[in-house]
Amino acid sequence: MTAPNATVRPTDAAHLDESDPELPTELLNLPWIDPHNHAHTLSWEDRERYALSGCRSMMMVSSGYHWTPYKPVEASDIRFLWDDAINRRRAIERNHFFEAKLGLGVHTGVRIENPDELLTAMDDYCALDEVVAVGETGVVPSQHVERWDVDEQQAVVEAQMALADDHDLPVLLHTPNTTPDAKREYRDDLGVTPGYEKNAGLGTEPVLDGDNPALEAVKRDVEAAADAGLDEERVVASHADANNTEYLMTETDCYLSYTIGHSWLVGVDAADVANAIDEYGADRIMIDTDCANVLRTDPYAVKRAIFELYRYGIDVDDIRTVVYENPRDVFGLAE
Numbered sequence: 510m511t512a513p514n515a516t517v518r519p520t521d522a523a524h525l526d527e528s529d530p531e532l533p534t535e536l537l538n539l540p541w542i543d544p545h546n547h548a549h550t551l552s553w554e555d556r557e558r559y560a561l562s563g564c565r566s567m568m569m570v571s572s573g574y575h576w577t578p579y580k581p582v583e584a585s586d587i588r589f590l591w592d593d594a595i596n597r598r599r600a601i602e603r604n605h606f607f608e609a610k611l612g613l614g615v616h617t618g619v620r621i622e623n624p625d626e627l628l629t630a631m632d633d634y635c636a637l638d639e640v641v642a643v644g645e646t647g648v649v650p651s652q653h654v655e656r657w658d659v660d661e662q663q664a665v666v667e668a669q670m671a672l673a674d675d676h677d678l679p680v681l682l683h684t685p686n687t688t689p690d691a692k693r694e695y696r697d698d699l700g701v702t703p704g705y706e707k708n709a710g711l712g713t714e715p716v717l718d719g720d721n722p723a724l725e726a727v728k729r730d731v732e733a734a735a736d737a738g739l740d741e742e743r744v745v746a747s748h749a750d751a752n753n754t755e756y757l758m759t760e761t762d763c764y765l766s767y768t769i770g771h772s773w774l775v776g777v778d779a780a781d782v783a784n785a786i787d788e789y790g791a792d793r794i795m796i797d798t799d800c801a802n803v804l805r806t807d808p809y810a811v812k813r814a815i816f817e818l819y820r821y822g823i824d825v826d827d828i829r830t831v832v833y834e835n836p837r838d839v840f841g842l843a844e
């Protein structure tokens with residue numbers, strides 16, 4: 510059907526056939542959940558961006574050495590991070606209307622002086638209503654500033670998993686990413702990765718070696734869960750990528766959360782999520798942003814991925830499962 514007289518000469522519209530694709534307009538208003546971010550460290554405007562793009566609920570993760578000024582890090586430094594998030598959480602909810610819950614944990618990306626003190630204190634934190642998960646945590650192949658023996662790390666991860674199990678909470682795992690090869694190296698006298706406020710020169714020699722230390726770390730986490738008696742369905746492996754997807758999907762019952770808020774750094778984006786859904790189904794897949802103020806991150810990443818997944822051929826029901834139902838069910842969010 511054309512309208513021959515409406516334009517001076519034929520436009521694209523006159524050449525297009527009549528079978529217009531049916532656009533899934535429900536995607537415009539699909540609520541979504543971000544089960545891993547550090548939104549309490551973002552600007553007010555970035556948090557507003559979550560609300561403007563339909564975020565229904567989020568888990569703000571208040572573990573991470575980036576925000577502790579002192580190195581080596583002491584237990585009290587981490588307590589401060591937990592308390593800061595607890596202190597501000599309700600005001601964040603009232604400002605932006607989305608639900609904001611918390612994940613608390615001991616991240617082994619930096620050695621902590623007296624981890625037992627934290628593990629003891631965590632018992633009471635885990636009992637708080639606003640704490641919906643333990644984490645992020647997980648064995649990492651190398652630390653910031655000071656090495657942390659890999660068996661000691663694994664013991665700290667296992668102890669947190671045991672606490673999670675006691676409190677019937679899931680665990681958010683930080684799995685190490687393998688980063689794509691850079692097209693070109695930066696000058697090293699700057700000592701940082703542009704886009705990431707981290708003194709790269711302070712990274713330690715690895716405590717895990719072998720061909721694939723990033724995958725080895727994840728396998729140790731899964732072993733820690735078994736030793737702690739925590740069901741694998743209660744473990745969500747964040748930063749899932751091409752290096753760990755097959756192992757996690759075929760040899761464990763863990764959930765996989767693909768971090769897409771800083772694709773420029775880790776190379777994971779909606780295409781990886783679509784490929785994983787095609788291969789393994791949507792039942793154990795989530796998406797998170799990991800947005801934080803210490804690196805270039807995108808609060809609109811999930812909203813953008815919702816459209817991108819559809820363009821990649823994923824159906825609306827699977828998109829809803831991944832961006833909403835799975836994080837809702839595992840973390841008890843948006844209930």
Ligand SMILES: [Zn+2]
Binds near residue numbers: 545546570799
């Ligand atoms: Zn994170």
